[in-house]
Amino acid sequence: MKPKKKQITSKPSLTYHLGRVCENEDCREPIADQERKSKRHCSEYTDENGIHHNCRRRKHQQKHQIHEDQLLDYAAIQRQTKAKIEEAIITHGEFVTVAVLEAYGIVLNNCISISHGYEESTVVFLGYNIIVNPFKQYIKIQKHD
Numbered sequence: 001m002k003p004k005k006k007q008i009t010s011k012p013s014l015t016y017h018l019g020r021v022c023e024n025e026d027c028r029e030p031i032a033d034q035e036r037k038s039k040r041h042c043s044e045y046t047d048e049n050g051i052h053h054n055c056r057r058r059k060h061q062q063k064h065q066i067h068e069d070q071l072l073d074y075a076a077i078q079r080q081t082k083a084k085i086e087e088a089i090i091t092h093g094e095f096v097t098v099a100v101l102e103a104y105g106i107v108l109n110n111c112i113s114i115s116h117g118y119e120e121s122t123v124v125f126l127g128y129n130i131i132v133n134p135f136k137q138y139i140k141i142q143k144h145d
C-alpha cells in the first residue's frame with residue numbers, strides 16, 4: 001500500500017495554547033487561538049453524512065430538554081401519588097393517619113398546592129385533596145375533579 005499523501009493547505013497552522021473548547025458539553029472541540037476572542041462554540045458545519053451541526057443551537061435545545069424532563073418528573077410524581085392515595089382509600093377509607101400516609105409513601109410536600117384555612121389545611125393532589133386538621137387530629141382524603 002502506498003502511503004497517503006499529506007494534504008497541503010494554504011491556511012496558517014492553528015494553535016491551541018489558550019485551551020479554549022466548545023461550550024457544548026457533548027462536543028468540547030478545541031477552539032483555535034486564531035478564532036475571535038468571543039467565540040465560544042464551534043463554527044456551524046455539515047458533516048460527511050449531511051448532518052448539520054450547530055453547537056450553539058444544540059446548547060439551547062439541551063437546556064430546553066432539561067426543563068421538559070423536570071416537567072415529566074413532576075407529572076410522574078403526581079400520577080404516582082394519585083395511585084398511592086387510591087390504594088390508601090381502598091384499604092383505610094377516607095380518614096387516615098400520618099402513619100398511613102407514610103406507609104403508602106404519600107408525601108405531602110409533593111402536592112400541587114396547599115391552602116391554609118381555619119384550623120385545617122388543604123393539600124391538593126391530582127384527583128384528591130388531603131385535608132389536614134391538627135386540632136381535631138384527623139386527615140381526610142377528599143376526591144375532586
Ligand SMILES: [Zn+2]
Pocket residue numbers: 022023024027028029041042055
Ligand atoms: Zn462544538
